[in-house]
Amino acid sequence: MALGHAIMTALLDDDLSGYELARDFETSLGFFWQASHQQIYLELRKLSDKHWLSKREVTQRGKPNKIVYGMTRAGREALAAWVFTSTRTQVAKDDLLVKLYNLDSANAAHLSGEITARREEMMRRLYLYEKIRRRHYSIPETLPTRRKGVYLALSLGIHQGEQFLAWCDEALVLLATVEN
Amino acid sequence: MALGHAIMTALLDDDLSGYELARDFETSLGFFWQASHQQIYLELRKLSDKHWLSKREVTQRGKPNKIVYGMTRAGREALAAWVFTSTRTQVAKDDLLVKLYNLDSANAAHLSGEITARREEMMRRLYLYEKIRRRHYSIPETLPTRRKGVYLALSLGIHQGEQFLAWCDEALVLLATVEN
DNA sequence: TCAAAATATGCATACTTTTGCATATTAGAA
């Protein structure tokens, strides 16, 4: 039930509505755990049924009302306990790699295209990562404790992303030898 | 339905039983797409119901009989067509990163332990990767086409793995400043 | 001879994720 834990993690410091959570997920925790708004709304209700989240409706002007969720004491305790559970390694399942196992002269150009698209997407993401790091995490040693953890997650994202760019370049060169 | 495609990919060159597939998955395609034997057996039946795989029972001496699956013409066509479909980027969902967002002085030691365990696991995996690369993929440019694709997948695994080791070291240093 | 290990396959259930659909409010532009 890690989506629930990801949601609670996002609610550690701020109370948020489902809509806000879904949007924030796209530029923060969602780097490491993506979820659709349907999943998020459903999970929020489950969590509040368990009394791990409190809910309150907020009347807004200029916008539809929203339901804002916040962590309860029980939620914080459950989340803190979950951190101590042991995690089995999770393999990234990636279609692209399975497709590469099927490389032939007919699909080489298509796969090059897919890799090029991924490369561009990763560059955009890296740009975002770097922006966040420069703004909020320039000197990790001096950060408050929890922010150090966030910094480390971001750091992994950046390193893996840069690595991925390098791999794309290697792949595109090798694929070019197939296309001809 | 990418598990099906991963299974068919594994059957491109060899006919295999569910048991053999499950074992091979642990040291090859399973690096990029892991599945339990239960999933594999179920998927094999689905694929053969679709006539994308053929099945035959093989009588063995010294072992229980096995059911060996092989790609049909229709299966090869379906797989080849699938390679041309476009893949959306898949985010690696990883509990450990969500847990890092919850870093505090109480759980820092536990998280260090988890990272150390992951580091060791990755080292074992890298050892395997390297062994395979040295044996089968030393000069990528001269490989037959499909093997070039497999090489690239392996190459990504190796680079990302080495990157991960470096990140683990960085993380352990920073976490040590929290524990004290 | 008995137990353990490797080989071999499978069902049932639960959980998670994806996808398609559905609805409502308000602002601002055409």
Added chain:
DNA sequence: TTCTAATATGCAAAAGTATGCATATTTTGA
């Protein structure tokens, strides 16, 4: 005024994945 976009929430069905349980054959070693 009507349409579009952003905000906001949700249901239902299907597909995919994970987990626990169950069973059978044969070799090998104790």
